[in-house]
Amino acid sequence: MSEQQFGDERVVDVDIAERLEQSFLDYSMSVIVGRALPDVRDGLKPVQRRILHAMWEAGLRPDRPHRKCASAVGDVMKKYHPHGDVSIYEALVRMAQDFASREPLIDGQGNFGSIDGDGAAAMRYTEARLSPLAMELLAGLDEDTVDFVPNYDGYEAEPVVLPARFPNLLVNGSSGIAVGMATNIPPHELGETIAAARHLIHHPEATLDDLMAHLPAPDFPTGGRIVDDGGVRTAYETGRGPITVEAVATTETRSGGLPRIIVTEIPYQVNKATLLERIAEHVKNRKLDAVRDLRDESSRDGMRIVIELKRGEDPARVLARLYKLSDLRTTFHANLVALVDGEPRTLRLLETLHAYLDHQREVLTRRTQHRRDQAASRVHVLEGLLTALAHLDEVIRIIREAESADAARNELMGRFDLSEVQATAILDMQLRRLAQLEARRIQEEHDDLVALIAELDAILGDPTRLDGLLSEELAALAERHASGRRTRLAGPGEAPEAASAPVAVGEEPLPELGAQPITVYASRQGYLRSVPQKRTSTAHGVPKDPVATVVRATTDDVLLLVDATGTAYRVALADVPVVTMRQRGSTIAQLLGEAPAAPIVGAIPLRAETASLLTVSARGLVKRTAREEFGGRARRVGAAKVKDGDEIVAALACGEDDELVLAHDAGHAIRFPAEEIRPMGRTATGVAGLKLPAGARVVGSSVVSAAETEQAEILALAEDGSARRYPLDELPRQGRGGKGVQAGFTALAWCGVATDLHLVDDGGARLLRPAEVPIGRRTGRSAERVAGRIAAVGPERGAV
Incomplete structure (x- = not known):
């Protein structure tokens, strides 16, 4: 390099190759650090971090109204992100899509696109605010927990990183293409990720196997099933690895011998519309001769792709062929690249969690010092x-x-x-x-x-106490926000049972559907909403169609639904799509091809431990039938015969050593041993359980297991919304068929063993937990007003 002086100006000769190399490196590092790669500490790219911070500053929080997205995009572009509005809006939309983000950080209102590849509406039409979980990323931002730097024009300050009270990099994952490198991090379930992080806090020398006991695999927002052939462990151990994901489908045979395949979950990042087009092309090109019809019956209640097959075709073999030819089975190529101290690195799972925990220790230390x-x-x-x-x-x-x-x-x-x-x-x-x-x-x-x-x-002054506080706060966050695993796990070569009958798939075995704990909401109009199971359930939220009952089950269970006429319907819960509480669910007509003739009154999982089925009528008749009576594959069977002027009001699982509590709306309840009800056939009407006055009807029925008798409590709810909670011992044991004793109110809306109650009162649908009612006496002044006038009550069976 040489210099020459020309008057007041100076000319420098440079090597063009060196200058291009340096310029390219500067540009590539700008793209890597400033656009494409997330930070290992908060899992966010700069544009995502700026969107969340700008919305937080603007007060767009979960407890406040939505605002136009154009307002949020304008604030981000004006203050923090010197790029176009299109890129900012696209980043905002992706953080609001529940099929793209495992835990959406933006609560969107309006058209934010679809899994079919439809784009979001223009930002002037859509509205947004921060989601409750996004507030956990920002918690402590005003307590000097992170550093701030001047923005691009020096008029504002922006955070270098967010406090990120949960490991967002693993929970929501990330994807991006930089210059010379890329990242593709799969999402994970929040509760499992926090469990692994907490284990690492208490056991810093933990191995990968120790962590995988808590965090076994990624968890994709669209569900699906991971066929673990070693790719997950490879990805966690090296930072890179292929993860095989396939759709969840059931096979069945319709009346007339016409088989079909029902797809309810597809792999992550698969465009449903494109998937259907590709399958149709294979049918047209005669690569799938067995398919006679293909249609998309998806709705806001969940995904449902129906593939009708020709008569005599083996649906399991066709499904295996579909997995091979279409995107019903894909490979997610994990590449865990993120910024560590401002430099891109390929990270193993242990390194990722250690880096996150180091950040959290610094955040907690700074927050504690600030306070x-x-x-x-x-x-x-x-x-x-x-x-x-x-x-x-x-x-x-x-x-x-x-x-x-x-x-x-x-x-x-x-x-x-x-x-x-x-x-x-x-x-x-x-x-x-x-x-x-x-x-x-x-x-x-x-x-x-x-x-x-x-x-x-x-x-x-004590790092151990700091770690203890960090662990406690992570556990509390998981308790508030964890939603349960959506993606099922299966080992290589494991074959499932088809919905119609076991099938052999030859050289192309189908993976097994893992049993997922779920909570099933059965409504009176025949809707089934299956949601991931949490420690406590959520309010139903549909006042016009109240809950009949809520049960805890798994996706391997068969649910027996009973309507008011005594007819029972068998539904395999593996066929019921697992949805969010915002979705209404699937109807019995969609699942079985026929609608119930009367309102649903009860639901019982047909498990091995379910000794017998108990039905209760409005006039106080009870009938106990052995579970074996409901075996077989018939979808519709009789559960009880009903006399004229009577109807079934409840169906429960019951054992020989259990006790039964019945109550009528005139204010009396009775408690007697279940063994006093001899087992009867499905067509019997039953025997008297409670003697009712003229015009009264049963409004509460509960089973008390022998193991819970000593600590069980009774919850009585009056029609005006008053409630009492008292020990079970205050209801004396009597013989079956008596008048019972006064249960707490003269106008009962419900009375039974204390459990969560899904109510509809004059304020809408809500949830009443027993803890909201002070413990007191069966009579006296211990009543507590907890709701408005009661219109409907749906008890939760097996609530924790």
């Missing part, structure tokens, strides 16, 4: 106020005799050895704070803050 400084500052002020209160007369004299506020401040500082802050606080103190009650409150606040400072100092 300690805030508390110490307040204590300093309170000490000045206490000094003033201890020398009140002298302080008043100094203030009255001072020529100005500055003179009074200086005199107070000199007389009582106060700081300027303390003296100013004394001058600003309101006269009402001179009262004795106010003085005591100041002293109590001072003592509380001193204790808080001691606690914060202990956390700052």
Whole structure:
């Protein structure tokens, strides 16, 4: 390189190859760091981080109304992201799509695209706000937990990274193409990811096998099934690896011997419309001669692709062929590349979690120090106020005799050895704070803050306590937000049972559907909503179609639904799509081809431990039938014969050693052993369980297992929304068929063993948990008003 001077100007000769190389490196690093790759600490790319921060600043929080997306995009572009509005809006849309993000960070309202590849509506039409989980990424942002840097024009400050109170990089994953490198990180279930992180907190030397006991595999938002042939472990161990994902489908044979395949979940990132087009092309090209019809019956209640086959075709073999020829089976090529200390690195699972936990320790340390400084500052002020209160007369004299506020401040500082802050606080103190009650409150606040400072100092001085706090906060976050696994797991070569009969697939075995714990909401109009099981359930939210019952089950169970006429319907829960609480679910007509003749009143999982089925009629007749009576494959069977003017109001699982509690709306309840009801056939009407006065009907029925008798409680709910909770022992054991005893109210809406109740009152659909009702007595003044006037009650069977 040489220089030449021409007057006031200087010309420098440079090597064009070196300059191009340096310019390309500068550009590539700008793309890598500033656009394409996420940070290992919060799992976000810069545009995503800027969107969340701008919406947080604008107050677009979960408890506030949605605002137009154009407003959020404009704020981001104006303050933080010097790029086009299209790229910003696309990033916002993706964070709102529940089929693209495992845990959406944006709560969108309007058309945000579809799994068929439809684009979102223009930003002037759609609205958005932060999701509750996004607030966990931003929690502590105003407590000096992370560094801020000037924005591109120096007028604003933006965070370098978000506090990220959950491991978002693994939970939502990421994909992006930079210059010379790319990332493709699969999403995971929140609860499992936090469980692995907590295990690493308590066992820093944990191995990959230890972590995979808590985090066995990715969990995709569209469900599907992972065929684990070693690719998951390879990805976790090396940072790269192929993960085979396939659709969840069932095979069955319709009436007339016409087989068909029902697809309810497809692999992640597969366009459903394109998938159907490809299958249709294979049919047209005679690669799938067995298919006679293909249609998409998907709705807002869930995905449902129906593939009709020709008569005599083996649906399992056709399904295996579809897996081979179409995107019903795909490979997700994991590539765990993220920024660590500003540099791109390929990360193993252990390194990813260690980096996240190091960030969380720093966040907690800075938050604790900030809170300690805030508390110490307040204590300093309170000490000045206490000094003033201890020398009140002298302080008043100094203030009255001072020529100005500055003179009074200086005199107070000199007389009582106060700081300027303390003296100013004394001058600003309101006269009402001179009262004795106010003085005591100041002293109590001072003592509380001193204790808080001691606690914060202990956390700052003990890494073990800091880790304990981190573990507790992660556990609480998982309790609030974990939604359960959607993607099922199967080992290589494991074959499932078809919906119609076991089938042999020859050299192309089908993976097994893993049993997923679910909560099933059965509504009176015959809707089934299957959602991932949590520790506690969520309110039903459809007042016009109240819950008949809510049961805990797994996707391997067969559910027996009973309607008011005594007809039972067998539904394999593997055929019921697992949806979110925002979706209504599937109808019995969709699942079985026929609708119930009357409202649904009960649902029982037909498990081995279910000894017998108990039906209860409105007139107090009870009937117990052995579970074996409901064997076979008939979809529709009789569960009980109903007399004229009567109807079935409940169906429950019951054992020989259990007890039964029945109650009628005139206010009486009875408790008697189930063994007093002899087993009967399906066509019997039953025997008297409770004697009812004229015009009354049974409104509550519960089974008390022998193991729960001592600690069980009764929850009685009146029609006006009043409730009582009292020990089971307050209901004396009686013989079957008696009048019972007064249960707590003269106008009962429900009475039975304390469990979660899904109510419809004059305020809409809601959930009543037993803990909301104070424990008291069966009679007396222990009633508590917990709801409006009750219109419907649906008990939850097996609530935790």
